Amino acid sequence: MAVIEVTDLTKTYHGQTVVDGISFSVEDGEIFGIVGPNGAGKTTTVESVEGLRTPDRGSIRVLGMDPQSDHYEIAQRVGAQLQESRLQAKVRVGEVMDVYASFYRNPADWRQLLERLGLGDKSDAKYADLSGGQKQRLSVALALVGSPEIAILDELTTGLDPQARRSTWDTIEEIRDSGVTVVLVTHFMEEAERLCDRIMVVDRGSVVAIDSPSGLVDRIGSEQRLTFRPSEPVSDEDLESLPGVMSVNRVGSRIAVTGTGNVVHAVTALLAQRRIIAEDLRVDQTSLEDAYLTLTNGAASPSDLDKEEN
């Protein structure tokens, strides 16, 4: 059952089309990822779903309702964590949770929620004294305090250190395990790959692909490359005759074999059979990152952009 259905969503700002005919649906209970370069229209898309933006064209159904006319009801049942939003510096965690809980007809027990998100001992801490990761988790807690059926999380882990990012990932998996559908807008392929059941790749306002992470990788072929230094000589012909091998190259004492399918297994089996040790063995597989780059026409990967910005 689809909990979010978006058809032909189009949004123009100052004559520039930011979202150009995006259609997708989110199934009950899944983690649905939206990835794409900066300015691809990700945030405009989710903000339209949240009812914060009015689409110029297209239809949006959230839990069967219209985000504009049924805003109140949707707000009761959909929790949103917005990109780059802060709280008052001097507000205490427990205070803001208590106030936000009072907005909803079925509030979660906010103390338990804080506990679950690893903020159990932070109830009396001021917002300004929280670390970046704690602020993001508080933001998630606020999105969940109304016991929503859907949680929309926009750029949740941007700006977090790797450790905080990983612990936030665990949190998102827990949220899904508790039965909440999650829509995750992200910059990081690693994050999308680890968490999402399905990923929508958006580029220049249009959907490029919607598939599972492995489906996206399969779309652009699954070429593999392994390099090693054999402990005993092995001939090019022997390697080239293996199933799936496309090319064999030598650089000094290293051999590089490229191929598809079970090429890694074929090569290692041959070496094992001849009691040759593959020293310094490395296998490079097509990653979701590669798939993403190919699908978005080689636009700079968002995580590359991130590195430049930092």
Add this chain to the structure above:
Amino acid sequence: MAATMKLTRLEGKMFLRDPIALFFGLVFPAVLLLALGYLFPGFDEPVEELDWSRYIDIYAPIALALGVATLGLVTLPPILGTYRQYGILRRLRTTPVHPSRLLSAQLMVHLGVAVAAAAMAVLVAVLAFDVPLPQSPLLFTVSLLLAAASVFSIGLLVGAVARTQVSGQAIGMAIYFPMLFLAGVWIPRSIMPDGLLVVSDLTPLGAAVQALDDTWFTGSVDPMNLAVMAVWAIVIGFLAVRLFRWE
């Protein structure tokens, strides 16, 4: 309703945790009267150039109006600018509670502080300098509330258009000082030239000072002063609501 109450309580706590707002918004009018009264020789003596009234009697209503202006134009706009800049208003839009409730909460907090600040200043004037209690407490209170309504709606309008905390502060200040001048903070209204007095009469704070002065010392009020404040409150308040941007 529960949500509005909780928001108001929370915003009240935020106000109390801001020492600067607390000083200038809550205690400054009383402190100003104490400072003027004790530091300036003859401030609480009748003087000839004021037709034998005392400077403290003239400055008591001015201190009250100044308190209201400080709350409406100095503390309110940057708070609203901050709330927009931080995305607090935007976050509220994703909840079942409309962000306008946060504005109401903020206005109620400021109104509460304005009343408390006025009460403290009146108390200081009465106890320390033998100023009489307001002759018409009812009209005095009405004047104070109208003063707050008119000045706060200007602050709300500034907060409606200021994108950030800093621009809220800058625009607020740019209105604050001319308004204080016209209210007679530096040149008492009694010695203002006629032309300036007409302009002063038409500003919310000029009307406020006059209404507070009259209701305090004579117990009556010129309805024109009340009308000026009411018109400002309604017209500017309407504009503020129309122009308010949540993000």
